[in-house]
Amino acid sequence: MKVRVLKFNFLKKLMPRTLFARSLLIVVLPIIFLQILVTYIFYERHWDDVARRLAQGVAGEVAAVISLTDRFPGEEAEASILGMARTQMRLAISFEKGERLSIPAGTQEHYGFLERHLARALHESLPGRDFTIRNNDRLESMVIRVQLPNDVLQVIVRDKRLFSTTTYIFVMWMVGISLALLGIALIFLRNQMRPIRQLAYAAEKFGKGQDVEDFKPSGAQEIRLASKAFHDMKHRILRQITQRTEMLAGVSHDLRTPLTRMKLQLEMMGQDEATKSLQGDVEDMRNMVEGYLSFARGQEAEAVQTVNLSDLIQEVVENGRRQGMDITLTCASNITANVRPNSFKRCLTNLTENARRYANHVWIDAKDTRNLAYITVDDDGPGIPASQRGKVFKPFYRMDTSRNSETGGSGLGMTIARDVVHGHGGQIRLGDSPQGGLRVELLFPH
Structure with a gap:
């Protein structure tokens, strides 16, 4: 139980303090989670399927070229096959006579996303044949070398044939729309926070005893109700203070007249023990009345x-x-x-x-x-x-x-x-x- 309380307090400390930041967090977090989820599904499903199908197409074309060269030997047939691959399949093919492939250990461990799909497709289309795949960044292409019985077949294919550019367009559109929605949310939240700040400023100012002018309620209906309730409360408090101050000042002022008469009458009487005691009581009453007047003056409105x-x-x-x-x-x-x-x-x-x-x-x-x-x-x-x-x-x-x-x-x-x-x-x-x-x-x- 104690561990749960500590975790809750830790998360509470990480939460933003202001209402604007918390409201923004409520808007931003679902957008971020939605983007992550959609991107994951897109990459796992759409992009992966598209890349696999494109790689299978290229592997099938390479297998077709090898099958044609095995079926129609000779230099004339070989030239015709290479021309057909170049014009119709958009593959740059060449034969390296008498060469043997040297395949380093762990080559496939260094393959990237496209290379892995292409290697899997070549294994399916060319069972039992050795091959290597190398990425040529300078030419933006893939170099495929396949071991034939006596020669090495080298195939150069453009990167664009192995992936779809719609992936980046989709991501850019998704991010752009999310930023646009976030901007609209920021403007909306800022407009909603303005009347709350106005109400908080007025309440703080009134709490310090400063004069607060009535302001026009704005914002959502709940904020308007809170502003109206603040105005009603302010007027009730001011009315109560005014009534109490006027009553206390009036009573204290009215008491000064009989006290003054009593003091004059006591001065005209003899200075015996009873008179001195009454004079002390009158002086105490006068001090109390002065204290009441001072208290009333303290409640008066002053700029x-x-x-x-x-x-x-x-x-x-x-x-x-x-x-x-x-x-x-x-x-x-x-x-x-x-x-x-x-x-x-x-x-x-x-x-x-x-x-x-x-x-x-x-x-x-x-x-x-x-x-x-x-x-x-x-x-x-x-x-x-x-x-x-x-x-x-x-x-x-x-x-x-x-x-x-x-x-x-x-x-x-x-x-x-x-x-x-x-x-x-x-x-x-x-x-x-x-x-x-x-x-x-x-x-x-x-």
């Missing part, structure tokens, strides 16, 4: 631009230093990527704010690879246990269950950062920092 990430990272670092952060920046001079500038700065700001809240020092490193912009945010804080790293991206999740505004926010900072990164088609990962705290890795495609 994607090709920007220099180095400048945006420098702005975030300078803002953090003005707020008292201790930040060390290591950044390449020119890192370009297609991002939403405000969303990117909000993502990086949330990460640095989160690091400042739990650590004393923050290290930011940014570099440019061939296909990705790679950014790391390290700190020397307590870090996050591996069991909770997946939970911190959930909305409103906080490791500090006390809900103290001094030790944590509303629980939306990491959620906003993740949504921003995923909205650009990137990745965000959490790990252990070499500085002893948490490392956040950001990958943004170019």
Whole structure:
């Protein structure tokens, strides 16, 4: 069973990856197998039969000449027979008086396709007689020498009498038609692959949060249905995001008015212990409302631009230093990527704010690879246990269950950062920092 699995995996690795290549393989392989089968049958049957019959005809003519010379001896009869063979049989015949054949051992082992058929036919037509066959490439002919009782008969026959030229014509026509069909298949498959690539490009672009215009479905019926389903899905997702964002922004905005009134009323009251506790609760609610508004702004549509990430990272670092952060920046001079500038700065700001809240020092490193912009945010804080790293991206999740505004926010900072990164088609990962705290890795495609 294991051997079968290994063979299957090996064949799977040999298979092409793209749909175009696999479809082309489905078209090409039957044509190749059909050509091999037809060629084999043709060579085994047609060409072999034709070559055998032509060789039998030549051998019969040689046997007839020998029979005539045996029946009508004499120089005059011999000249008449040679003239008849030359004009009517198209054979160049001559007699070598008093010669004997020297037949080397293993001669027939070196015979080619035509020589083998001719030798077999001569054995049938001239039983008991020795002969040799030699191919004269320069004259495009076969030289046959037959041992007679006292002489050697030499016969020169043209190669064209021993094979049919229709063989090559058949092969050329077969190959030519196959190439023409293959060309038509290539054009057809390329036209069918174009709408699939268009759909894949649109899906990838939409997955990165970029604006995708509706395109006209084309291609086969199944591809048209897939394109229409993509358009419907895109509009439903955009409508849902818009409704959620508007609702969250509206609720958060409406809450700011009563919170402001409550804050003013508390300022006018006496500064006793109960009032201070209420003021702390109001401040917590205000921070949460600001977090909700920030989350809503992160969901707003913003145009994607090709920007220099180095400048945006420098702005975030300078803002953090003005707020008292201790930040060390290591950044390449020119890192370009297609991002939403405000969303990117909000993502990086949330990460640095989160690091400042739990650590004393923050290290930011940014570099440019061939296909990705790679950014790391390290700190020397307590870090996050591996069991909770997946939970911190959930909305409103906080490791500090006390809900103290001094030790944590509303629980939306990491959620906003993740949504921003995923909205650009990137990745965000959490790990252990070499500085002893948490490392956040950001990958943004170019």
